Amino acid sequence: MNAIELSHIHKSFGSFAIQDLNLTVPAGTICGLVGENGAGKSTTIRILMSALRPDSGTASVLGADVSSPAFRDVKEDIGVVLDEAYYPETLTAVQVGKVMAGTYRRWNPKQYEDFLQRFDLPEKKQFKDFSRGMKMKLAIAVAMSHEAKLLILDEATSGLDPIVRDEVLELFSDFTREEDHSILISSHILSDLEKLCDYIAFLHQGRLLFCDEKDQLLEKYGIFAGTLEQVESLRPEAVAGREASGYGGVRALVLRDEIPAGLTLERTSIEDIILFMVKGAK
Amino acid sequence: MKALIQKDVYVLWKQVRTFLLIIVIMTAVGGTFNNFFIVVWCSMMPYTALAYDERSHWGQLAAMMPYSRRDIVLSKYVLGWLCAGVAALICLVMQTAMSVVTKSPANMGLMAASFLMAVLALDVTIPLVLRFGVEKGRLGFMMIVFAAAIVGSVLLETTGEIQQVQGPIMAALPFAAVAATVVSVPLALKLYRVN
Numbered sequence: 001m002n003a004i005e006l007s008h009i010h011k012s013f014g015s016f017a018i019q020d021l022n023l024t025v026p027a028g029t030i031c032g033l034v035g036e037n038g039a040g041k042s043t044t045i046r047i048l049m050s051a052l053r054p055d056s057g058t059a060s061v062l063g064a065d066v067s068s069p070a071f072r073d074v075k076e077d078i079g080v081v082l083d084e085a086y087y088p089e090t091l092t093a094v095q096v097g098k099v100m101a102g103t104y105r106r107w108n109p110k111q112y113e114d115f116l117q118r119f120d121l122p123e124k125k126q127f128k129d130f131s132r133g134m135k136m137k138l139a140i141a142v143a144m145s146h147e148a149k150l151l152i153l154d155e156a157t158s159g160l161d162p163i164v165r166d167e168v169l170e171l172f173s174d175f176t177r178e179e180d181h182s183i184l185i186s187s188h189i190l191s192d193l194e195k196l197c198d199y200i201a202f203l204h205q206g207r208l209l210f211c212d213e214k215d216q217l218l219e220k221y222g223i224f225a226g227t228l229e230q231v232e233s234l235r236p237e238a239v240a241g242r243e244a245s246g247y248g249g250v251r252a253l254v255l256r257d258e259i260p261a262g263l264t265l266e267r268t269s270i271e272d273i274i275l276f277m278v279k280g281a282k
Numbered sequence: 283m284k285a286l287i288q289k290d291v292y293v294l295w296k297q298v299r300t301f302l303l304i305i306v307i308m309t310a311v312g313g314t315f316n317n318f319f320i321v322v323w324c325s326m327m328p329y330t331a332l333a334y335d336e337r338s339h340w341g342q343l344a345a346m347m348p349y350s351r352r353d354i355v356l357s358k359y360v361l362g363w364l365c366a367g368v369a370a371l372i373c374l375v376m377q378t379a380m381s382v383v384t385k386s387p388a389n390m391g392l393m394a395a396s397f398l399m400a401v402l403a404l405d406v407t408i409p410l411v412l413r414f415g416v417e418k419g420r421l422g423f424m425m426i427v428f429a430a431a432i433v434g435s436v437l438l439e440t441t442g443e444i445q446q447v448q449g450p451i452m453a454a455l456p457f458a459a460v461a462a463t464v465v466s467v468p469l470a471l472k473l474y475r476v477n
Contacts, residue, residue, distance in 0.1 A: 051476070086340070088334040090295075
């Protein structure tokens with residue numbers, strides 16, 4: 001079963017539109033959603049959670065059509081962390097726990113308490129006095145305390161210091177040890193996604209440029225460093241993007257299968273692939 | 283819905299103490315206007331809760347949780363009814379306590395009318411606030427109060443004595459409150475937009 005299925009989604013806001021978005025996240029996997037600010041990541045998440053109705057196309061999460069009344073029950077199985085949307089500022093962590101106990105049928109107060117201690121979150125301090133990192137930690141604690149099967153995380157690791165970030169990534173990784181547990185995570189910290197994800201989906205200006213297995217992407221592409229003449233001698237289909245590298249040299253993101261054998265390529269990273277593709281698109 | 287009301291009570295809790303103090307002082311001073319004002323004023327507390335919701339973008343987060351649209355909208359009405367009802371009760375208790383000194387009995391009719399007026403005020407304003415946000419909604423509320431004051435004074439001028447219209451208005455209030463609620467809740471559901 002797929003945890004998430006988006007099929008031919010269109011959503012227009014006038015100057016910006018999500019166009020023909022097809023995205024599948026198999027159950028038991030972690031998918032990183034990458035894109036510039038305004039690329040459509042948050043819009044995609046809102047469509048997935050039935051908070052926004054698409055103009056056309058279908059969306060299903062954990063096997064349920066998000067536009068069906070039954071999806072409200074499915075939300076019990078989904079933990080969500082949103083960037084810039086929090087609990088009202090006068091609430092404390094304990095009060096948030098009590099409200100969530102009345103919200104989720106499978107709320108686990110012991111687990112929530114453990115998370116508060118693990119993240120060193122004060123129980124009686126008002127939310128308005130929390131740092132951004134603390135707010136994110138509280139949101140993660142809530143998302144992981146009601147026995148969710150799917151986590152949808154929008155910039156959930158931003159604002160966390162590197163040590164806590166590492167701990168949180170470990171938590172997310174442990175979460176998917178259960179074969180029916182899945183994660184969709186959007187982040188600008190591509191190194192986190194490279195560490196964590198099985199799949200990478202790249203949204204650019206409302207269009208999905210690719211959604212592939214991370215390891216396949218890293219095998220598919222390589223970096224060629226050479227002269228401008230050398231890069232221009234390659235078949236145009238082989239070059240996904242290029243940039244000047246100083247001293248007249250050029251670095252190019254190339255498809256390994258499309259270039260002549262014997263050409264030396266550097267190993268690429270997800271960050272390189274994304275950056276070259278954005279530059280290529282521009 | 284219980285969780286949403288509980289959340290709003292936590293949000294408003296610090297202000298509740300101030301409200302209680304003001305209620306006690308105003309009812310101690312006495313007067314029809316004071317008692318009426320307190321109840322209608324307390325019914326506006328959902329807007330304070332909504333202002334906090336807007337500031338933290340709670341609506342976006344709530345849309346991700348297993349709350350229905352109906353729960354989110356109806357919880358604001360229920361909170362307003364609860365606030366107005368509790369305020370009316372406190373006023374009654376205070377009036378009863380004060381009657382020992384003033385020798386005038388608690389005015390049940392006034393408090394019932396105040397509560398029903400508060401329900402009407404909520405019915406008119408909640409759809410606006412849920413659509414346009416608290417700031418613009420408040421502006422709409424002021425315009426409605428202004429219009430009501432003009433209509434009231436015109437009515438008084440044409441009928442002469444307030445006692446002449448008091449009876450019919452009191453009799454019509456419960457029906458008006460129920461009818462307005464029946465129209466207002468579905469309208470608010472239709473107009474609700476996450477701000």
